[in-house]
Amino acid sequence: MRNSDRKIKYSQAVNEAVSQCMESDPAVFIIGEGVPDPKGIFGTTLGLKEKFGSARVMDMPVSENGVTGIMIGAALAGMRPVMTHQRMDFMLYAMDQLLNNAAKWKYMFGGRSVPLVIRTIIGRGWGQGAQHSQNFQALFAHIPGLKVVMPATAYDAKGLLVSSIEDDGPVIFIEHRWLHDTVDYVPEEIYRVPLGKCGRPRSGDALTIISHSYMTIEALKAAGILEKEGIFADLIDLRTVKPLDLASIFRSVKRTGRLLVLDDDWKTGGVAAEIIASVAENGRLKLKKPPARITLPDVPTPTSPALSKFYYPGTKEIISKAAELLGLNNGKKLKLLSRIPANILQDVPDRSFTGPF
Amino acid sequence: MTDKERLDLYARTLRVRKIEEAIADLYPGQEMRCPVHLSIGQEVTAVAVCSNLKKSDYVFSNHRCHGHYLAKGGDLKRMLAEIYGKAAGCTGGFGGSMHLVDEAAGFMGAVPIVAGTIPIAVGAAFKFKMRKEKRVSVAFFGDAAVEEGVFHEAANFAALHKLPVLFVCENNLYAVYTPLRERQPEQQICGLARAHGIPSSQLHEGDLFDLSGKLRGAVAHVRSGKGPAFVEIFTYRWREHCGPGYDNNIGYRTCEEFESWKSRDPLERTAAILRKAGVLDAETEQRLEKKIAAEIGEAVKFSKAAPFPTRKDYDKRAYA
Known part of the structure; x- marks a missing residue:
């Protein structure tokens, strides 16, 4: 739209x-x-x-x-x-x-x-x-x-x-x-996007992918690749991480039964943990697979480019985790991964994917 | 100071300049994948302070730390390898240019958070006093650091306990692109330290020997156990705040101001003194430059060839 x-x-x-x-x-x-x-x-x-x-x-x-x-x-x-x-x-x-x-x-x-x-x-x-x-x-x-x-x-x-x-x-x-x-x-006139309401940049029934800020860009890249194989993910862009729009999250998870949360932050005690805990607490949501999260590892940021490639998650990690959640066989997973453009550097922005999304 | 000592001190300063220039030349190759804040223009401050220190003294620094590290005797190969993100770097590729360390040389660490290491330097001095060690702890920081509350809290504690810490404020007139006059009222920065009861002086970069001599008294005061001292040294960063180039074109400072500082280059003034005294002739100058270039060339070669750190290097690193 x-x-x-x-x-x-x-x-x-x-x-x-x-x-x-x-x-x-x-x-x-x-x-x-x-x-x-x-x-x-x-x-x-x-x-x-x-x-x-x-x-x-x-x-x-x-x-x-x-x-x-x-x-x-x-x-x-x-x-x-x-x-x-x-x-x-x-x-x-x-x-x-x-x-x-x-x-x-x-x-x-x-x-x-x-x-x-x-x-x-x-x-x-x-x-x-x-x-x-x-x-x-x-x-x-x-x-x-x-x-x-x-x-x-x-x-x-x-x-x-x-x-x-x-x-x-x-x-x-x-x-x-x-x-x-x-x-x-972006419209020229002043307008508001309400706090506490998530966005839904892609809709689908295969799995729910929840993200915010930069990780939404990685999620969109991954969703584009999944779509080429006929897999439609429901993307939820949180927009605000406090308060969380739990109602929208629950609606999506109820439909897909598979949950992947992305968070550009450390794992322990993070926003992803909060979302998964909230879904787990909700007795009416039946998950087909255990929920998954992709976060930064629980270590401070390294400087060397040799380490940042392990540190920062991207499209590859999302595709791999999504394939796991969907129960795809290895051949199908590799086919998806092969669609990721080669030579993407982890320590500078990807100039080939700048929107509009 | 003997002629030999003076020449040696000059050579150490020239070495910092040449190393920084080499980094500026190599940086566009995009193999040094971390921010760099070059100390070109400010080298004399670092060498003058460190010329009065012993190896067992401690130095703590900030984002613009290359000069401090080198002047305190930090290892060049490990510094360049660090900037190249290699496992052989002084932190193993975890820190980069803003986080240099060489404990063997008494260079105890640099961090980019403004004023971040000031209380750390005071804490080290606290240890020296508790253990009755005749050592000096030095905190290098810029003019913006005295705007942070933590500076005042640390200065008060240091004065209260008469700790052996030397506060060195390198006043280069800018916090990134914001001039001093937009951040502080008209005052002497060293007056802030005086208000905390700390003997303070305001120094101009001048030439190396003059500055080194003026700092001798401050270091001696600190080492004698009489408590902290504070020096404010006027200096000027030639290159851009962060990166290898110049940024006079973007409008936060005038070309006239830049040229006026550059024309008073403390390194060049130091060389002129030595030339006049007959200590530095063209042949000696050439020999020095050749030696430094060879050392840099070797360190660059070493750094480029060194292996990168691996994932297993970082998994448990955050905990003791």
Whole structure:
């Protein structure tokens, strides 16, 4: 389904969402390390300073914890800050303010909430190593009071960011660096994609594949290959990992009876674990095979390209696991795997698959 | 300092410059598949500090760590192999350029999280004091690190316990592309340390020997057990924040500013002093460059030929 005839990049969609929210609400402003700099956070903030001035589009001292607290205070007092981190690893300094104040204020006092959006960027590849490529969605999803949004497409990025900025509580809005250059059909006017509702980029009855953010791109690649062999997967793109759209997940699993969950995060205590546990708890869902998950191994990110190929799961791992769940014989599985384009590097984005999806 | 010592110190600085330039030349080949933050323009700071340290002293560093690592005596082959992602690298290919380490040389680790190693350096100094060891722990960090709360918490603790730690703030005026004036009010960074009760001084990069001499007192103060010291050194990064090229074209700093720093190249000024003193003639210069080039060539060859780490290397690595 095409939402518009206009194709733009994910980074432009993010930019446009912020811009249109700033136009419609003078309480919205954006702050972050590098926000007005010449690279503009991978293009997502380019032009905003020229349009809205430096009082609403601003850089900040390298003081993540303090400035997060200050933004919480501004939000409590009536502003709607959009705080931006170029890398999620750097925002760990701000955990105290986010977990103890932003997430709990409404609960503690029963009154004002904290309409704060934290835009934060995750990624993979190019030797970023242990402190430059961590995905902490599960950490934030664990905290009552926080919502966690992870758009996969440019269309969703714009609609979900508008919803996040308009939401009255704190939202962790996670962008993936490898998605910033992908394109999608995106309407020019402001629109919303609701938080807590998943998307369904492909429908089918063979198995349910649940993903979010960048892993949705890998899921789409895998689904395309499966389709060539007449296997139609039901793809669920979570869009938000907190709250989870369990109703849609249950509906799909009930129909397919086979569940594969993808999560670009460590295995233990992750979003995939939560989904599988929720399905297991639901007594009305009868699975034909034990549920499966594809995650990062429980080790920190390696730097060497020789190790990143084991570390980052992709189309191959999805196809293999899907074949297992479907009970395909080895010949059929190999035939599917042979359809994966050769020479795909694991540490740089695949330029041959950039959407629209 | 004798002429020989001065020449040796110069050669160590020239070596850092040449190694960084070699990385910049090789990087476009895409075999070094990790981010690199080159210290070209800032080499003198690293060598001047480390020229006052002993092998048993500790150095902790940040993302722009190549110069610190090399100046403290870190192994070149293992550094380049690391950047090439090889098992022979100083962390076995797990860290890359931003996570160098060579414990045998007293270079205890570098991490890219801003101010991340400042409390770690203070903790090592805490151990030195508890065990009554006459050693010095050094934290290298940039001008943005003093904007982090953890710097102030660590500085307070170090001052309170009179710990043998030297805080070295390399003020290169930018956090990525954001200038100092957009991040801090008009102040002296070393004044922040003074407010924590730490003796502090503001130094200009100048030439190597001048800077090394000025740092001698600070290191001696720290080693004597009188407590921490803080130095703010003005310096300038020539290349782009991250990567092998230049980024003056993107507009966050002016070409005039860049040229004015480049024309005062501390390495070149150091060479000029030695030339004037008759210690560095064309022949010596050529000999030094040839020796460094040969060492780099060998290290690159070693790194390219070295095997990659394998999957079994990482499975249990995260736990003691």
